[in-house]
Amino acid sequence: MLQRMTESTTTLALAPGRAAAPATGRPRLAALDGLRFLAAMAVVAYHYVAVNHSAWGARTEDSFPNLQPIAAFGSFGVQLFFVISGFVILMSAWGRDVRSFAASRVGRLFPAYWLSVAAVVLLLVVVAPGHKDVGIPETAANLTMVQRAFGVQDVESVYWTLWAELRFYVLVAVLLALGMTRNRLVAFAAVWPVVAAVAVQSDSTLWSTVLVGTDAPLFAGGMVLFLLTKERRSPVLWLVLGLNVALAGVISGRSQSLRIATSTDVTVGPQTYWIAILACFVLVAAVTLTRLDRLSWRWLTLVGALTYPLYLLHSSWGQWLIAKTSPYLPAGVTFALVTAVMLGAAYLVHRFVERPLGPRLRRAVVRDLERTSRALSRTPRAARRAQAPEPDAVSSR
Template structure:
C-alpha cells in the first residue's frame, strides 16, 4: 500500500505523524458554520416549503411569503457536497487507507444508527401515519446501503449518504494507488467530465459508480482545496471553473427541478445557476479569504450539530408540528419543531458521537491494519499518521 501523503503547495510529500492541531490540518471555523447553515437551510425547506401534510394543509399556506425564500434551502444539499469535497480531500491527504476508512466509519455510523432507530420507532410505533414503513426497512437502512439494495429510505434525507459513501470509495481507491498531485488534477478534471458523459448517454452503471449527479460538487470542493494549498496554480483554478460550470448548468438543474416539483416555486434557469454559484462562492470565501483564520469555538460547536440535525430533523419535526399545530400559531409550532430538532441533535452529538465515534474509529482502524499488515502496522515509529 502506498505511503500516506499530504499536499504541500502543488506537490505531495510523505506525511509524518501529525497531531490534531497541526498547521497542515487547520480547523476552518467558518466552514463549520457553513455546514450548519446548509443543514438549517434544509430544515427550513422541509418545514416551510416542502409538500408535507404535517401542517394539515400545504406548508406554503401557513408561510405564503417565507416559503418563496426557504424553498431555495434545497440547495443546502449541493453546499454540503462542495464542503465535503474540500474536507474529505484535506482529511485523506494526511492519512493512509485504513486510517481514512476508519475515520469515515467512525464519523458516519454512530449518529446514523441512532437516527435510523429513533426515526424507525417514531414511524413504526408512535406515528405510523407519518410514513408507511416496516421493521425490515429499518433493518436494511442500518447498513447505509439501502439505496444499493433498492430497499427504500426510512427518511428521505438518507439518500445523500449513498452519494457520500461512493465518493469515499473513490477517494480510498485514489489513496490506495497513490495520491499524487498529477492524479488529483486528473480526478478533478476527468471524473466530472466522464460522469457527465454517463448522464448524457444514460449509462446507468457508470453513472452510479462515478456518483454522476454529484461529481461536480465533490470535485469542485477538491479543486478548492488544491487552490487553498497553492493560489498560483492555474490548473487548480481551472478545475474549480470547470466543475462550477458543470454543476450549475447540468446537475444543478436537477435540484431546480426537484425544488419546483416539491414546492411549486420555480427558480428559473438563472435562479438555479446562481444558487449553485453561491454554494461554490461561500466555500471559497470560507477557505480562501481571511475568514479561514477565524477560530471561534462557537462556530465549530454549531458545525458539530450539523450531521445529527440533518439526520433527525425531518420526521421528528413533522411529528411535533402535527401534534401542536391546532393549539398554537404556525410560527410557534415552527419554533417548537426546530427547538426539538436542535435538542435531539445536541443530545446525539454529546452522548453518542463524542464518546462513541472515536472508539469505533480506533477499533475499525486496528482491525483493518490487523487484516492487512498485522497488529503493529499503526505504531507511530513506523510512520503511520496519528489519529485525528
C-alpha cells in the same frame, strides 16, 4: 511538515493516527463549521416551510404564502454540503492511508446514523404508524447505509445524500490506494466530473451510480478549493474549478430544480439555479481562501458539530412535532419551537453518542483492518511454505 503541493511527484505521507487538522498543518476552519451549520438550517427551513406536507394542517403554500418561495432555496443547502464535503474529505484524507481514512469515516458517520435509523423506525412503527411501511428487512438494510445499492427504500428521505457521500468516499479511498499526488488529484478533479456528466446524459445507470452522477462536480470543486489553499495562484486549479462550477450549474442545478418542482409549488429557472450553485462555491471559497479562514470562535465549531445529527433527525420527527403543535400555536412560533427542539436533540446526540462512541468505533475499525491486513500478508507466505518440498525429499532425489 507536509511537502509543498507544487511538488507534483510527492505522494501524501501516511499517518494512520493523525487527525485531519494536524495532517493539513493548519487549525480547524471554524468559519467552515459555521457555514455547514447555515447549510443545515437552510435544509431544515426547506423541509418545514417549503416542502408540501400535511403537518401544518393545510398546504405549506397556504401556511407560508410569502416564505415558501424563499425557503425553497434552502434545498441548495445540500449542494453547499457537497462542496464543503469535497473540501473537508480531501483535507481529512491528507496524510492518511486507506485504513485510517476508512476508519475515520466509519467513526464519524455511523454512531449518529444508527441512532437516527432507530429513532425514525420508532416513530413510524410505534409513535405514528401508518405513514410508511417499515419492516425488519428494510430496517436491517438501512443500518448498512448502502440500502440503495440493494434497491431498498430509505426509511428517512434525507438519507439519499449519504448514499452520494459514501460513493464519493470510495473514490477517494481508491485515490489513496493508488497514491495521492498533486497531478493525480488535479487530473481526477478535471476528468471525473466530465465522465460522470457523460454517464448522466447517456442514461447509463450503472456508471452514473459509480461516478456519483450529478453531484460529482460539487465534490470535485470542493477538492479543488482545498488544493487552492496550497496554490492560490495556480491557473490550472482555477481553470479546473471553473470547469466544475460550469458542470455543477448544468447538471446539479438542473437536478435540484426538478426536486424543488416536485416537492413544492416553486419553479426555479436555469438562471436562478445557476446563481444558487455559483453561490455555493463562492461561500466555501470565501471561508477558506480569505481571512475568514483565521476565525477561531469556538461556538462556530460547536454549531458545526450539530450539523450532522440535526440533518439526520429533523425531517420526520420535526414534521410530526409540527403536526402536534401547529393547531395550538401560530405557525411562526411552531417553526421556532420545533427547530429549537431539533437543535436540542442534535446536541444530545453529539454529546452522548458521537463524542463517546465515534473514537471507539474508529479505533476498533483500525484495529480490525490491521489484523485483516496482517492475516492476508501471511497467507501467501504460508501457501508458499506449504508448496515447498521437504528437505529430506529433496536430498533423496
